Amino acid sequence: MKKKLTDHLAIAIAVLLALSPCFLPAGERERNPGEEKISQILSSVAKASSEIKTISSDFIQERQTSMLKEPLMATGRFYFERPQRVRWEFLKPSRSGFSINGERAKRWKDDPDQWQRFDVGKEPAIKAMTEQIFAWAGGDLAWIEKRYEIAIRSEEPLGLLLTPRAPEEKKYIRLIAISFSPDLAYVDSVEIRDREGDSTRIRFIHVALNTTLPENLF
C-alpha cells in the first residue's frame, strides 16, 4: 500500500524532460512570429540531435526544498539509447537507480546487481520521466507541444521555458527550464520548479554521444 502513495502525484513528471536531443516538426496551423521563431529553433535542435543514437553522461542533482536546511546534492550516471532504453543511477550520497528497456523495468538500492523488477505503471514519477525522455527522443513533438507552452529564455546558449498545460500537472509543476549545449546536440541542464517553491536542478557533465553502450546496462 505504501507504493500507492506515489499514485496521486506527478510532481516529477518532467524531471528529465530534455535529457535527450529533441526535434520538433513544424505544425500545419498558422503560427505567430514568436511561435515561428520557436519552431525554427526546435528544428535546429532536431537537426543537431537527429544523428544521436546514444548518450552517456554524469549528472549532478541539486534539490532545494523548505523541508531541508541545506540543498540536497546527489551525483550519478545517465545512459540513453534509442528508442526506449534508459538508465538513471545515483552514485552518491547513496546508491540507487532504475533502468527501463521497453516494457521491462528494474530498480535497485545499494547494489545494482541486486535488482528487482517493477511495474512502471505503478510508479507515476518514473513513468512520467521516461515518457518524457522517449517522447523527445522519438520526436513526438505534437505530444510535447500539447503538454507544454514553450518560450525562449535565451538564444545563445539556447534556453527554453516550458509551462505545463494540463491542470493535473500544473498542480505540481510551475516551470521547467532547459538549457542546451552550444551545438544543440544535447541538454546541458534542466531545472524544475514546483508549486511549493521547491526546485530540482540537474546538470549533465562529461557527456559522450554515440558510444556503444554495454547491453547489461539496461
Place this chain on the structure above:
Amino acid sequence: MLLISVFLLQRITLNEDIRPMLPDRDPELAADFSLLQKAPFVQKVVINLKVGPGASIADGIAVSDRIAEALTPPHFSRVVSGPGAINPEELLPWLAGSLPHLASAEDLTRMEESITPAGVARRLEEIYGKLQSPEGWAMKSLLREDPLQFSAVGFEKLRSLNFLKGMKIEKNHFVSVDERNVLLIAETPIPLTDSKGSRDLVQYTRNILEKNVPKEMNASFVSGHVYTSANAETIRRDLFVVLSCASATILFLLFLFMRNWRALFVYLVPTSVVCIATAATVLTYQAISAVTIAFGSVLLGISDDYPIFIFFSLRDRGPFASGELLGISRPVLFSGMTTMAIFAVLFFSDLPGQRQIAYFSIVGIVASLSFSILVLPHLLRGMKGQRSTSRSREGKTRPLRRFPILAVWGALMVLSLWQAGRLSFNGDMRAVSMVPASLKETEASVKETWGDFRSSAMAVSEGVTLEEALDRNDRLYRYVKEKVGPGQIVSISPVLPSARTQHENEKRWAAFWTEQRTEQLKGLVVKEGNRIGFSPHAFDPFFSRIRERGDILTLDGLRKAGLGDIVDSFIWRTGSTYRVMTFLPDTPDVSALFQARNDGLAGTRFISQRRFSETISGAMARNFFKYLLFASVVLIVFLLVLFRSVKRLILALVPVITGLCLMFGIMGVAGIEFNIFNVIATLLVIGLGIDLGIFMVSKLTEGVDRNTELAVVLSGLTSLVGLGALMLARHPSLSSIGITVSLGMCGAIPSAVLVVPALSRLIDRP
C-alpha cells in the same frame, strides 16, 4: 377433454430453475434466500484468464482488455477489470483526514508504540534518503503530512473491503499473486432465473472468449447463469429421454402381458391422463416446473395400474353386467383414493414444486380412475373372458417354499432396518443441481487462485435509518472480530462506522493527542530532524493535521473518494429498510456464533449457504416424519374401511413396508444421501406399494389366480418402468427420484407377489 388439454398445452410455460424446490411459506427462509441471491458475486460473471508459459502477464492484461471491450449490452452492462474507479488523488487525502473518526483504541495503541526516539529517527532518515530519488521527491508533500506513516492505519482498514484475497493490482488490473491469472468481473442484467437468457449469455460469453483468447492462454468463467443454463439444458434433454422411454416400454409391456389389441385402450388411459394433468397444472399455476413434467413418466407408471386392474378383472370375469362394475371397481377406487391421500400430504409442503407435483398427480389419478371405471369397461366389453382354472389363497406360493420366502424376507427386513440408521439428510440445493464436471473444475481453479469469495456467508444488519444499520454493523464487527479474526472478515465497518462510533473515535483521538503529547512528539521530530538535516518546520503540515478533526464520514464522502462501487456491495436500501452486509467464512464455527442468543446482535441476520442447507435439511427431516405419520394414518384408515380386518390391513401394508425398508437400507449402505426429491420418492413407494397390496389382498379374498398375479406384476413393472426411466435422466433431481423409487419398488413388487400370499396363509392358519 383431451382436446381441451391439448389446446391448453400450447400455452405451456416451462420453468426449469430450482426455485420451485425452495421454501416459500416460511417468510424467514424466503427472506434469507432472497438475500443470498444478492451476494456480490451471485449475479455476476467471473472470468479467469490463465496465462500460459508462452505469454507474460502484460499479454494477459492486454487480452483481458480486449475481452472486456467485447462484452457489451444487452448481455453485459459493465465489466470491471480493476479498481479503476478509485482515484488515489481523492482517496489518500480523504483517508489521512479521516483518521480521527476511524482510528480505534487498538490503532491509537499502535501509534503510541511507534512514537519512540529510535523509531522517529529511523523514519526521518528513510525520508531523507527518499528525497534523492524521483519517486521520493514526488511523495514529498505526503511525507511532510504523514512522516510517521499513520495513514497506514487507514490503509489497513481498506483491506477489510477486499473480497479477493489472492489478488494484487498490476497496471490497474486484478492479477493473481503468482502473476499467471487476470480476473474480470462482468455485470449482467439477465436474471439468474431466466433460463433462456442464461443460455444466450453463456453462449455469447463462450463466443467472445473463443474469439479473443490466444492459444497460449486459457479463459474460463463461473456464474450462476452457467448453472441455470446447464440445468435447463439437461432437464430438456431428460424430459425427452424419460418420457419417450417410459411411454414406449409401458406400451411394450402392456402388449406383452395382455396379448390383446385392446391393450391399446389401457395404454390410452395413462397417456391421456398425463396430458390432462399437465393442462390442469398449467391452467392453475400458469407455469409448470420441468421437474413436474418429468414426473409425467411416474404418473404414466402409476395411472396405468387402475386400467390394468380393470382389464384383468374383466378378462377374468368375462362378459359383465353394468351393475357388476361397482364390485370390480371397489379396490381400484380405494387404491386410487389412498394414493391420492398420500400425495395430498405434499400440499402441506413448504416447497411450491412439491405442492405442484401433488396437484399434478392427484389430477392425473382422478382422471385415470374416471377413465378406468367409466370409459374403459365399455371399450373392453367385447373382450373374451379367460378365467383362470386354478385358484389358491397363496397364488404361486407352494407350502414348501413359503417358509424360505418368509425367512429371506425377514432377514432382508432386519438388515435393511439396521442399515437405514446410517441414512443422512442433505438439504443442500447444490446436491440436486446439475453441475457439469468442467464447471466444477473451473470453480475449484477460481477458488484456488482468488479465494472462496463466491460462497461467503453474510451477516445482514438492518435498520430503518442508515445510522441504525451501521450501528448494528459496528456491533457485529466488534463481536465477530474477536472470534473470527479481522483478516477473515469483509466489512465496511472499519471504513464507514456509524456516527456514534465515529464520535467515540473522535473523542478518543482528542484524548490521545493532548497538547502535551503533541508538543513532546514535535520536540522529538524537530530534534531528530535537525540532526539529519531537516528544517524545523519541515513537518508542520503533520502537526496541523493531527489537530484537525474534519467532518464526520458519510456515504457520499466515500463515493466522492472513489469507493462508490465498493460501498454499493455492502449497503443496500430496500424500501424503508437499510441493509449493511458483512461477509464471513461459511464455516460451522462462524455459523455457531450466530446460533446462540445474543442481544448485542439484535437486528442482524446471518445467512449462509451452509446454514440455509442446514435449515432446509432440518425442515425436510421434520416434514418428512410428519408426512410419514400422516400417510400411515391415512393408509390405516383407508385400509380398515376397505378390508374391515386388521390381518388384511397388515397384509396390504407388506409391500409398502418392504419397499421403504429396502429403499432406506440400500441408501444407507450405498451412502446415498436423502434429499428433498427423495421425500417425493418415499411417498411414491408408499402410493405404489399400497396399490399392489390392495390388489393382492383383494384378490386373495377371492382366491389368487393367474390374472391377479399378472395384474400385480404388470402394474408393478409399469410403475417400475415409469420410475426407472427417471434413472436415465442426467439431472440429479430426476435420477435421484428414479434410483430411490426403483429401489423401493424392487422390494414392493416381489413382496406383493410372494410374501403377501405366504404371510396370508400363515396368518389365516387355524
